[in-house]
Amino acid sequence: MSERQRISGARRLVVKIGSALLTNDGRGLASAELTHWVDQIMAWHRAGTEIVLVSSGAVAEGMSRLGWKQRPEHVHELQAAAAVGQMGLIQAWEVQFQRHGTHTAQVLLTHDDLSDRKRYLNARSTLRTLLPLGVIPIVNENDTVVTDEIRFGDNDTLGALVANLVEADGLILLTDQEGLYDSDPRHNPNAQLIREARANDERLDAMVSDGGRGALGSGGMQTKVRAARLAARSGAFTLIAGGKVGNVLELARQGTEVGSLLLPDQERLDARKQWLAGHLRTRGRLVLDSGAVRVLREGGRSLLPVGVKRVEGDFRRGEMVSCVDEQGLEIARGLVSYDSTEAARITGCASEKIAERLGYVSEEELIHRDNMVLV
């Protein structure tokens, strides 16, 4: 498979559209372009690719609605502008997707949400429920409750964290330049477009080192390269491409060489499992019966409550637990879908009986196979 076919063959993508592009450099929402991006996203969607859209532009749209000509210096004013602008932003997207009979969902997240294990799993479950329903989630930073992110105006990192969260095959960052150049094209007219690189290639750092922040006080290419490295941790590629090129998403879908493709060093699933195995401390143990030990060892299966005999330790949903056999030998590790008290109440229970025991169902599996590594 050629590297560009990775893009056309993607099953799940995160598309991030930056402030500079979406708001015509702060002059209000770019309505004509918005229509065009939605048409292209829908072509992809109709072909069976699940899409999460990460949309910036709340601050810029809020400033325009409030009649503010200068970007305010006070963070609380930026937050106020974002709260006003988010209304316009979501409205504009919704109207466009409605033309295609497609529902949208507003998802506001912070970086902290994604580093808290429980909220991470909750956000993941919500997004993974929306996608098969054919809904397009539209994600932005929850600017009311954060200050750092709004100061730096960086949704590239959020896009990468969402790509990790939903295990996307790729992250597409649409911006006002045609891609990543070997130096800032705003300052160097001879700058050359980088067509393809490994996301972890250290030479990229020098190319983006001047920051090159856009007029809206945003993160420039530095945050895009950093985002590509984050996305690569779960095996996703990143395409940085120019949203001003009329049909850029359509060209990318057809495998045409547009923008800069930054590639991960590892395949998607291996990368995620390595991340799981390496980054988290175990908080408790699930003692499995022999049937569960056998199916886990065979690989590729989730752990259901029915195969668990005993729960040990005190853990919360989303934390890492160890799965052991009755002799205490560790078989696997994974992110658990229920708190220890809930897990104890559903041990040995068929998945369809979870609701009866708990009054609700978070997940049918105690540990989903995507969240598990065999030891």
Ligand SMILES: Nc1ncnc2c1ncn2[C@@H]1O[C@H](COP(=O)(O)OP(=O)(O)O)[C@@H](O)[C@H]1O
């Ligand atoms: N090596 C580079 N290649 C391309 N653009 C660069 C580079 N270094 C800095 N930039 C700057 O990054 C800007 C895009 O980033 P930004 O303004 O944050 O956009 P967005 O809102 O789309 O995230 C470009 O307009 C450009 O001036």
Ligand SMILES: N[C@@H](CCC(=O)OP(=O)(O)O)C(=O)O
């Ligand atoms: N969340 C804020 C700021 C995000 C932002 O501008 O990020 P970026 O598009 O990466 O420069 C907004 O919607 O205006």
